[in-house]
Amino acid sequence: METLHDLLASRNVEPELHQMLLTLADCATEISALVRGGALAGVLGATESENVQGETQKKLDVIANDLIKRKLAAQPLVKALASEEEDHVVASHDSGRFLISFDPLDGSSNIDINSLVGTIFSVLPAQQGVVSEAAFMQPGENQLAACYMLYGPATVMALTTGQGTWMFTLDPTSDEFVLVNPAVKVPQQTAEFAINMSNQRFWQPAMQGYIEELLQGKAGTRGKDFNMRWIAAMVGDVHRVLSRGGIFAYPTDTKDPAKPFKLRLMYEANPMAFLVEQSGGLASTGYERIMAIQPDHIHQRVAVILGSRREVEHCLQHHG
């Protein structure tokens, strides 16, 4: 059994990044135990407070955020962090090498129904000098590593440092992440799509046309039937895509003109795009490669279309 530590050593991941990734895995091991405790661990339910996104924070959003902040504060390699649950960048160690962006708990609406939730991390290089939000404004292609941990029947982790995508399962006896797939490959073709259909009337004509084509199935131009899935947790939907292919989309919509996009670039779209691209898939906004976007603020939102290469290409054809 090859553990995370063994694999990072055998793939010559540079020692400081190696240490940093072990710290991130540690965070997930503890959150996984809390999630498993559910009501008995007192982690269910909402708080009174709202985050910078204007969303009511769940207890576990705050607990996971505080746990990760504590662990990163104790890791001298961290120069600064940015979190979905923090209004601003949090400076840490001046001599730190890495900038960590994270979604402490993805799929918050699933917590109280005992459904899939996860954590998402993105690791960027830090420059010399005083740290500020500007230091984080780097395109996703600058990422040194990205990973998600999915807390489901088993706790699993997908990780990339740019040498392909590796999949691990948390061994409940040793609390070690053990390698289960050394080379994740997203099938090029698929007959499975994931999108929140309840937003259909608010989508742009491009996405309306594409989804309409899928729904016509065999009788339509695609000549095959498509099945639909929606886990309402990006980590869960992307894990399915990495496991058996598919297309996942959260497009722009006009439901709330002040918020034309849902998912956050720095700690949702970029790390997932890195993992999908390193598995042979594609990740786009519909008009540009997600990892080529020059960010302009830490909580920026973007449209996301990712997954099986040929299927994403089909969707992009509708976007002109």
Ligand SMILES: O=P(O)(O)OC[C@H]1O[C@](O)(COP(=O)(O)O)[C@@H](O)[C@@H]1O
């Ligand atoms: O409520 P909807 O429209 O189904 O949106 C679900 C999407 O929102 C998210 O839950 C947003 O992430 P958070 O739970 O971290 O805020 C995504 O994981 C998921 O893909």
Ligand SMILES: [Mg+2]
């Ligand atoms: Mg999220």
Ligand SMILES: [Mg+2]
């Ligand atoms: Mg979240």
